[in-house]
Amino acid sequence: MTERQQPLRVVIVDDEAPARNRMRDLLAECAQAVPLVIEGEAASGRAALDLLSSRRADVVLLDIRMPEMDGIELARHLQKLDRPPAVIFTTAYDAYAIRAFEVHAVDYLLKPIRAARLREALARVPSAPPPGAGALRELQTGARAFLSAHERGKIHLIPIEDVVYLKAELKYVTVYTAQHAYLIEEPLTALELEYAVPFVRVHRNCLVARKAVRGFERADGDGGEGHWVVLLEGCDEKIAVSRRQQHIVRELGRQ
Amino acid sequence: MASIVNQNAYSSALPNFRNLGILLRILLIVNVAAFAAAVVKSETLRGAWIQFVEISAVVEPLLILSLLALMLLNGVLSRMPYSLGVLAVTGLELGLTTVLYAAGRPLLAPESPLERYWVLVAIVTLVLCAYFDLRGRALSPALAEARLQALQARIRPHFLFNSLNAVLSLIRQDPKRAEVALEDMADLFRVLMADNRELTPLAREVELCRQYLNLEQLRLGERLRVEWHIDNMPGDALVPPLILQPLLENAVYHGIEPRIEPGSISINIYMAREQVHAVLRNPYQRQGNHHAGNKMALGNIRERLQLHFDAEASLTTTISDNAYQVHIAIPYVRQRNS
Numbered sequence: 197m198t199e200r201q202q203p204l205r206v207v208i209v210d211d212e213a214p215a216r217n218r219m220r221d222l223l224a225e226c227a228q229a230v231p232l233v234i235e236g237e238a239a240s241g242r243a244a245l246d247l248l249s250s251r252r253a254d255v256v257l258l259d260i261r262m263p264e265m266d267g268i269e270l271a272r273h274l275q276k277l278d279r280p281p282a283v284i285f286t287t288a289y290d291a292y293a294i295r296a297f298e299v300h301a302v303d304y305l306l307k308p309i310r311a312a313r314l315r316e317a318l319a320r321v322p323s324a325p326p327p328g329a330g331a332l333r334e335l336q337t338g339a340r341a342f343l344s345a346h347e348r349g350k351i352h353l354i355p356i357e358d359v360v361y362l363k364a365e366l367k368y369v370t371v372y373t374a375q376h377a378y379l380i381e382e383p384l385t386a387l388e389l390e391y392a393v394p395f396v397r398v399h400r401n402c403l404v405a406r407k408a409v410r411g412f413e414r415a416d417g418d419g420g421e422g423h424w425v426v427l428l429e430g431c432d433e434k435i436a437v438s439r440r441q442q443h444i445v446r447e448l449g450r451q
Numbered sequence: 452m453a454s455i456v457n458q459n460a461y462s463s464a465l466p467n468f469r470n471l472g473i474l475l476r477i478l479l480i481v482n483v484a485a486f487a488a489a490v491v492k493s494e495t496l497r498g499a500w501i502q503f504v505e506i507s508a509v510v511e512p513l514l515i516l517s518l519l520a521l522m523l524l525n526g527v528l529s530r531m532p533y534s535l536g537v538l539a540v541t542g543l544e545l546g547l548t549t550v551l552y553a554a555g556r557p558l559l560a561p562e563s564p565l566e567r568y569w570v571l572v573a574i575v576t577l578v579l580c581a582y583f584d585l586r587g588r589a590l591s592p593a594l595a596e597a598r599l600q601a602l603q604a605r606i607r608p609h610f611l612f613n614s615l616n617a618v619l620s621l622i623r624q625d626p627k628r629a630e631v632a633l634e635d636m637a638d639l640f641r642v643l644m645a646d647n648r649e650l651t652p653l654a655r656e657v658e659l660c661r662q663y664l665n666l667e668q669l670r671l672g673e674r675l676r677v678e679w680h681i682d683n684m685p686g687d688a689l690v691p692p693l694i695l696q697p698l699l700e701n702a703v704y705h706g707i708e709p710r711i712e713p714g715s716i717s718i719n720i721y722m723a724r725e726q727v728h729a730v731l732r733n734p735y736q737r738q739g740n741h742h743a744g745n746k747m748a749l750g751n752i753r754e755r756l757q758l759h760f761d762a763e764a765s766l767t768t769t770i771s772d773n774a775y776q777v778h779i780a781i782p783y784v785r786q787r788n789s
Contacts, residue, residue, distance in 0.1 A: 212613070212670045218620035240711060261609075263711045288612035307616040 203231040204321060205252060209244045209270065210237075210259040210286070215307065219257060219286075225311045230318045241265030242353065245273060249350040253281040255321045257305075260287040265341050268293070272332045273344040276351050280326045284317050292337065300331035339390045343371055345378035354378055356394065360408045360431045362387060364401040374430030396448070398426055399438040412437070412445045463533040465540065466583040468521040472761030477518065477579060484575060485510045509555070513572070516547050537580050544576045545569055590758065610667075610700065617670045632669055635662040639696075647692045650759065652786060653727065654686030657720070660695050664716075667703050675707050676715035684720040688727045689784045691755045697748045698731050698777050706733030706775060727781045735775035749777075756781070 206223060210216045216237050223234060235251050238244035241262060248256075256274065260267040271283045285304040287293060297304045303317050303324065342353040358373045364384040371378045388395065388403055395403040408429040415425045415434065424445045425434035437445060466473045489503035490496075520543060521528070528536050552565050614636060621629035642659055664677050695718075702716045714734040721728055749768065756764040756779070763782045768775070 212617065213672055214617040214620040214670055215613070217624070218616060221620070221623060261708070263709050288616060289608040307612050308619050309616075 203233045204318060205235045205254045206232050206318075207235050207244065207247060207251075207253040207256045207281070208237040209239075209241070209256060209262075209267070211239050211262040212259075213239070215259065215286075219309070222309060222311050222314050226315045226318055229315050232318065241267075241270035241273070244270055245344075245351050245353065248274065248277060248281070252279065255282040255284060255318065257284050257286055260285055260290055260293055268332060268335050269340045269342070271327060272329070272336065272340065273342070273351055273353070275326070275329050275332070276344055276346045278349065282321045282324055282326050284321075293335065296335045300327070300335065302327050302331060302335070333386070339393075343378075343380055343382075345371065345380050347378070352378065356391065359405055360428050361402060361404040361435065362395070372431065396444055398441050398444060399436055400440075402435055404428060404435060406448065409448050412449055463584050464587065465528055465531075465533065465536045465580070466587070467529070468518075468525040470761055471763050473583070474518055474522075475762065478514065480579060480582070481510065481514050481575065482507075512555075513544075513547060513551055516551070517544060520547065537577070540580065541573055541576050544572050548572045607700065607704065609704075613670055614666050617666075621669070628669070632666060635665055638662050639666070642692060645692070649692075650689035650784070651692040652686060653684060653688040653690050653720070656690055656692065656695050657681060657684070657686075659693075660699055660718070663696050663699060664703075667707075671703075671707060674710070674713045675703065676713055678715055678717040680717065680719040680721075683722060685722045685727060685783060685785075687785050688722075688781070689786060690727070690781055691759050694752060694755070694779065694781075695729060695731070697752060701748055702731060702733035702775075706735060709736060710734060722783060725783045727783050729779045729781075730776060732774050732776045735770060735773055752779075 208216050208219045208223075210219065216239075220234065220237075223232060226232065235253050236247045238247050241264060244256070244258075256271075258267040258271060262270075265273075267285055267287075271285075274280050274283065283303070285293070285297065285302065286307055286309065287304065288307040294304065294306075296302075303320065305313055305317060340356065342355055343359065345352045345354065354371055354373060360372050360374060362384065363370045363372065367381070368379045369382055369384050369387065371380055384401065384403065388397055391403070394405055394407070396406050396409075397403050404426060405428075408431070410427040410429050412424050412426055413434065414422050415436070416422050423439070424437040424442065426437055426445075427434060468474070485506045486499075486503050489506055490499045493499045493502045521540070524543070528539060531539060548568050549565065552568060614632070618629050618632045618636070621632065639659065639662055664675070668675050668677075699716065699718075706716065707714045717730075717732045719728075719730040719732075749766070753766050756766060760782055765778075765780045767778045769778070770776075
């Protein structure tokens with residue numbers, strides 16, 4: 197069965213050109229043992245997502261430390277593809293990540309990479325499932341720089357600083373920026389935990405960006421009793437502050 | 452074997468009387484002693500104050516003259532064997548006391564004989580010498596330790612392995628560049644593993660920084676830009692080894708690597724008022740997920756500056772909107788060809 201298998205489609209993601217060159221050399225060496233084609237290379241997470249929205253890959257060789265978006269965050273966004281590729285992380289030195297990879301049985305290679313190690317890892321790809329969303333979430337040390345929405349087969353990146361508020365509706369969360377609204381499939385509680393510093397919960401179903409808060413207003417409720425609403429920069433909608441979260445009116449109103 | 456043992460043993464020496472920290476310590480200790488004497492002599496605190504002023508009239512002229520004389524004679528004294536040096540300093544003090552006693556006699560009309568002052572001055576001088584000897588002993592293992600610290604905080608494994616990876620990538624396509632890179636790496640590690648207690652010429656440290664930045668350039672390509680402003684650099688100034696390289700490593704790790712756009716690091720070294728100044732600037736982004744490595748390297752360098760130059764060296768950091776700056780000032784000390 198292995199004889200007639202399609203060649204493995206590989207994408208290389210690393211911000212350092214020499215590291216990508218080296219990986220290409222190594223892959224050429226492995227090609228005899230594991231049939232493969234290099235589908236492309238990317239120097240950043242954003243470029244990788246662009247590449248993978250037009251081409252399919254079976255495996256992504258992914259550097260962890262990259263500017264703007266690290267490898268682990270990229271792997272999380274890649275999970276939203278229709279058929280997410282397997283991921284093999286590469287790193288020169290990252291004690292924390294390596295411990296975490298061991299715990300979650302995520303495949304990784306240490307730079308400088310040996311051809312033999314790479315060959316083994318590639319050979320495992322067809323039988324190995326892509327890393328689970330849960331494992332990746334635990335691998336991430338800080339908050340993601342972007343949220344990602346799946347739109348017409350493409351992954352759309354939303355920089356977290358552009359987000360004005362997040363609202364939970366049924367099983368989705370709607371991400372509102374000044375211009376657009378996107379649907380994402382993540383629990384609001386997990387988002388609240390991840391962005392505890394830049395965002396604040398004003399209602400059971402709503403997180404707003406602290407820096408977007410313009411002020412608060414008293415609004416009349418149905419039962420004649422008034423309640424607070426929050427006014428946001430770049431957004432006309434007034435969002436109700438729930439009774440339980442009234443204290444944030446005082447906390448944020450003072451600033 | 453014996454010579455190795457000797458290197459670690461502490462040999463007594465007079466302090467450097469041209470060091471501001473040493474002079475301040477002498478001033479402080481003598482004045483505190485004078486005040487203690489005043490308190491002992493009088494019954495009330497107010498009386499002690501008046502007493503202190505009276506004592507000061509006698510002590511301060513001697514103190515100032517002594518410090519001036521010691522500064523002038525520092526070269527001669529430092530070349531003497533330790534015991535002879537202590538004897539010379541004591542003799543000098545007794546001589547100055549005699550001169551001042553004779554000169555001040557008509558003014559102050561002292562009741563006590565000159566011998567009493569001799570005894571007092573000799574005691575204070577010898578106690579001070581003992582203090583500086585003990586302090587030297589206390590700091591000397593610290594200097595040996597400094598070498599260890601220099602090793603520990605230096606060179607992130609991250610840099611080592613990424614650079615090795617970059618060199619490996621060159622071996623097939625560009626063997627010449629790979630050779631140069633490995634030579635640079637060898638030089639860098641030779642310094643890292645050397646005994647770094649001795650000062651080194653600034654030109655040597657700058658050369659090391661260049662080699663380090665060449666290696667980083669290999670990996671980062673045009674993302675890393677370096678601006679050197681070292682035309683007015685005193686290359687012969689002595690500095691602690693690895694005083695600039697770790698700062699550049701920080702600049703690359705925190706300033707360049709987290710950026711997608713190219714960024715530049717500027718290195719400005721110049722001389723002003725007998726001090727060597729080094730100012731390093733790199734782009735800065737406020738980002739939460741950085742490690743404590745930066746503070747560690749800064750703390751290490753600050754400590755080594757203090758060990759070598761006491762209060763005369765300084766390290767300050769400034770963060771502006773988009774730049775991070777480290778400014779080091781070190782007294783200008785040159786290599787002596789003796």
